[in-house]
Amino acid sequence: MGIPERKLRDKEEMRSLILTTAMKLFVEEGFGNISIRRIADKIEYSPATIYLYFKDKDEILYALHTEGFEELYKRQLGVQSIDDPRERLKKHGEIYIRFALDHPEYYNLMFIERGPAKKFAENDQWTVGRRSYEFFQQDVQRAIDAGVLPRGSANIATFSLWSLAHGIVALILRNRCTMLDQEKLRETALSAYHYIVQENEFVFAPKR
């Protein structure tokens, strides 16, 4: 009696076929060009078939968004090579900003777009994101304990620094930085983060 098992495997295979196809479309052509109908085309099934495996489009987006958090978390682990609390905090920001600028489409999905967020309530209330967040928060707490950051709620401090990093890349990704040198956006982004989390006042000052 291996038939129900095989059927389940088939179902799972189809789900992941849809997902990897969505992923490919997503990476190659960006968020805007992803559509149920195009995914269906690529896998040579009817659009209606996709709805047998996913409730709606947002459910697919949510899966992609989870994929993105895997990559981000992997990168975050890079901070472990650093001991100094302040340097570690800086590294966190750099990793975050680089991730966003390296994978703008993923970042968009993970932190800007409305779609996947709708699933937070239904699903696990942002479990994937939570892991990244708490990892960061730990190091923020450490920085506070070390006197590198002002005392106060670690929650607020974490949210504050995260907002800083998010704000930087979100404004860049959405083209709100026409007043900045477009050639040096990457450097500027990092400098903006360093301006807040810095060794002392001269480190990032322009050479004169």
Added chain:
Amino acid sequence: MGIPERKLRDKEEMRSLILTTAMKLFVEEGFGNISIRRIADKIEYSPATIYLYFKDKDEILYALHTEGFEELYKRQLGVQSIDDPRERLKKHGEIYIRFALDHPEYYNLMFIERGPAKKFAENDQWTVGRRSYEFFQQDVQRAIDAGVLPRGSANIATFSLWSLAHGIVALILRNRCTMLDQEKLRETALSAYHYIVQENEFVFAPKR
């Protein structure tokens, strides 16, 4: 020979009829429910007619976005009652954050959505935004001069603080703050900004 003049007036009237209708729809039903066809319905014209007065939908969005900047700038002027550079900087952030949370739809259009940004290149490269930005930048420069902020590029400092405020509200508006107390988001937002721009010497002041 007042006919061509009247025609011009008519044309201008039609443009503003479309805009105010779009505005009404926008405010009443939000960004997602604004569409050329619904605007056309409301003013009892065909959708095609709208294209005689606006090149495309983004051009209408851009006009709304400009409207939003008027309101923001008005609020920004509120800082003029404050002299102390640090307090003024704090006020800037508060006004910005309050504006975003009071008018999420406008904020979305002005700083998050992709549509209007496409017009920056074609039009005047974000003149409306620039006014707000430069007003803020002046006060940042003043804070630097007063020793309230670390020395360094005023450009970076401005961008940095703006990013902080933007990040805070953007994450809230896009529902990425499930880890925070949803009842106190407003307070938390302000606290997050104050955490960076504060009396306390740790963050900004040079080491010892």
Added chain:
DNA sequence: TCGTATAATAAACAGCGTTCATTTATTAAA
């Protein structure tokens, strides 16, 4: 009044997410 310039529109195009009745394929039972 007549031809012309302008304004407005109906209709269509190409796309979207989603639903549902119907058909096709697969499995279990007779």
Added chain:
DNA sequence: TTTAATAAATGAACGCTGTTTATTATACGA
């Protein structure tokens, strides 16, 4: 092997979207 039941897949439609174009209605100058 044939038949009945079940599961998988789909065609076609619904109701939207932004945008274009050929056609019609209107207003104007001569």
